Amino acid sequence: MTRVLYLISCAAGPTQYVEKGVEQAQKRGWDVCLVLTPSAAEWWAPRMSELEDLTGHPVRSRYKLPGEADALPKAAAMLVAPLSCTSLNKWGAGIADTLALGLVSEGVHMGVPVAAMPYFNQAQGAQPAVARSIRDLRAQGVRFLDGEDGYASHPPKQGNPAGFPWNRALDAVATMAATHQ
Template sequence: MSRVLHLIVCGAGPAERVADMIDLARQDGWDTYCIVTAAAAEHFVDLDELRKVSGHQVRTTYRVEGDGPVPPADAVIVAPATYNTINKWAAGAADNYALTQLAELTGAGVRVVAVPFVNQALAANAVFLRSVESLRAAGVRVLFGPGELEPHPPRTGSSALAAFPWGMALEAAG
């Protein structure tokens, strides 16, 4: 029986390569269900392609008539996690489907791994640093800092895409 992974995809450059994560997860015995933020859906991912790669409907909003149920998650990976998502999640905001799911799954004690994709200027913001610490205190494994994902210089995100640590995120998810 395969394990169920909920992959929450935010609107940042690495989202363009999320199919790589789904392939890695499949090879590791995970059945992946994607939840995609509005920004990711609009600018970074092809929802039809994600559906084909994952084999499941991709959620961008709350369940509507005709949607099948999503099985409970054994683990959750939020990647790439944007500055906005990290801060709103840590503050308890649940103003979209992805954040509502994160609030619920974190509170339920499901294993959650977040991989922020932020530049050095955003990462130096005291609000962001407090948010990362708040999520860690809530039990979220945030792959951020030395030896994990280090922020890139401003306006160089495209050069950091190939090094995005999909495998590290999957390993942390267990």
């Protein structure tokens, strides 16, 4: 039986290259379901069918309507990568106004292993809400992957979205999923 990974990506630079994360996860044996924030979905709108062909699933970005069946299989693990500063602070504050945030907000409290790897600059990271949000998510059991264990914030205007370390995020998810079984 193939394990299902929800890869949840926000509107942050590396989402331009989300197919790299999908492909790396698939090579590790994951059945990847991709969920994008509404802004990230706009980035991919002209090429959404490429992502759907790659994953074999519809790419979700909005809550389903009442009465609609779930389009995706149940997740064995969830990875939010890249996690934008905006989505981090909304999630940390308990705001689930997007499908992406709603899934992880519930998932972590339903026993699904959840990891998150940020991608934002040091100026954004200096906002006091960031440290609070990270602390609050970790207290809920989210594995927040920053610094040496994940992604260290970059100076403003000096990020390298193509070089996002998907492998580190997927290593963490694999470890979490293995200990969760």
